[in-house]
Amino acid sequence: MLLPEPRGPIGATLAAALRGSPDTAPSPLPSHTRAPASGGPETVLADEDLQLSLWTCYELSYRGFDDVDDRWESTPSFVAFRAALEAPFVRALRHHTGSVGECTVDADGVPAALTGLIEADDGPPLAAYLQRKATAEQFKEFVTHRSIYHLKEADPHSWAIPRIGGRAKAALIEIQADEYGGGRLERMHSELFRNTMRGLGLDDTYGAYVDQVPAVTLAVSNTMSLFGLHRRWTPSLLGHLAIFEMTSSLPNRRYGNGLRRLGYGADTTRFYDEHVEADAVHEQIAAHDLCGGYAHDHPESIPDILFGAACALTVDNAMANHLLETWKTGASGLRRTLTGTAA
Template identity: 35%
Template sequence: MTSADLPLRTALPRGRGPISRSILSAYATGQRGDVFRTERVAAADPLGEDVQLALHLCYELHYQGLQDVDAEWEWDPDLLHIRGMLERLFLKKLRECVAGGDDVTAVLLVEPVGVVSRHLLDHGEWWQMREYFVHQSIYHHKETDPHAWVIPRLRGTVKAAMVAVQFDQFGAGHPDQARTRRYADLMTSARLSSGYLAYLDEVPACMLATVNMMSMFGLHGRFRGALIGHFAAAEATTASSALRLVQALQRWESSPECSLFFTTPQQPMRDTVIGDLLAREPGLAGDLVFGVQATELLERRFADHVLGCWRAGRTSLRSGRADPDRQGGVSVPAGKDYR
């Protein structure tokens, strides 16, 4: 079975707390039960496992959907009410943790650190690279899908530039060259599952939060500036991190499919997109700054978690399953070369 043949809909994961478990129960049974007990949301940790999985379960209905979950849930008003409460909780926490302001030039001049890619290049082991692939699969299975939602909300050059980016990301008319397909090929080459969100149960809240933020910004027109800020922050980091990852993969003599994903050229559109957006809507400067800062905040939290685990000699994934050939990491068939 090739990556293109794998089912797109995600099997329901395990719950991580009362909110996510109640949503999963509602999806599975069709009965709301106590899923809409709003006091649970108010008391929850905005960046914790329960809230982030609950948000992901709500957002996934707008993407490929969830296996055996009725499509009617996508626009269920009561579920949207709970999702809105979770979003406000998440958004409030993000705003509390960043400096804010409207100086776009200043935030864009900050050099991205890319600490995980630096670690993988300088000190990393192969099992750690494979864990990194697992974490990033939650993002790369969607890639720029959330950015597509902003296109109808833009005009002029910024709209044309975002369409050009999307065209490249989706393979420029060639499905086998789409970023999502190439990441699936990377996963297969690393002897990992290439199925859509196959590792949802394994990935912690700090990774889910980065994707949930994109979904939240993309689904709400009022956050279009913040989503462009995320786009700008991600583009600033991509090239340097990709180079370091390629160099690390070369050190391990990994298969060409692993490196191919990171060597595919992408159009640099950040300055074009930001310049035209602010020329048309200067009032979005503060939102754009917020998008950049929130992206950097969540990336730092993810890096702190991953590097903290690796430096302690343990897996950064939730299950803690051991790699049969090395301590930590995700399992592979015993006795086989998985590079």
């Protein structure tokens, strides 16, 4: 994967720096690029320049870029640059989730609090639309958006494994073992998703559609990367994963049924069908053993657990709303359509 095309002055400066040597990097990187585009926290999730720049920074901790020296990941000026982008992103997440992090429950109440967040959520009905109404082209767009995360499925949450212990660690290992197919390539969820992409005629290369997806889609990935990369955010990462698992089974059933409605076969739907069963089991493990267990060991972490859970709902709803609103007008939800033209 090569560096994506910048979407503004922050990204342009970042790309110019990353194409050079970290040995000659200015410290700090140019200061005028270390602030987000104008606007308050309500605009940050849709800020194309900031979200792509932050995604680019995080990707150096995943698979990196063929045209970037791997040493950049730990270069002080780069780390400072990334932190400057994270600050407004965290403020925006706080803004959108309101007072959820101030919730006062004890460890025994964490599973119920997570369930309460889900029940109170009034996010857009994307799964129902895909099941009943979406065209084949719209379904391809949805899968294209999801490829930003699903081609590295489970990787952000695996950063928590060495950072926790006890019942929570055992629960996380149980969930992640299933995500990685029990060590069998053909059963890895990321590999199953590649099969879905191929069945839809999409490019299953890692990162192939980064330039096509908008900021709100990158924000979904950036949220879990933020929580995963920093040990300070470990409780939020666990809350994020719990919501992922607790809200997955029914939507995935609908996605699979939507693909069957459009005439696609078992190889294409298997990714979604697998999640219907697996996530029904993971839901209980994530709420009670993972988050509940961690909260018992670290009661001071409960507000951060719930914050991470609320963030998962917030960014997923932002992406879903973007898709439904653009499809309602007959437009594409991508920055460029799958034929390569501007949307």
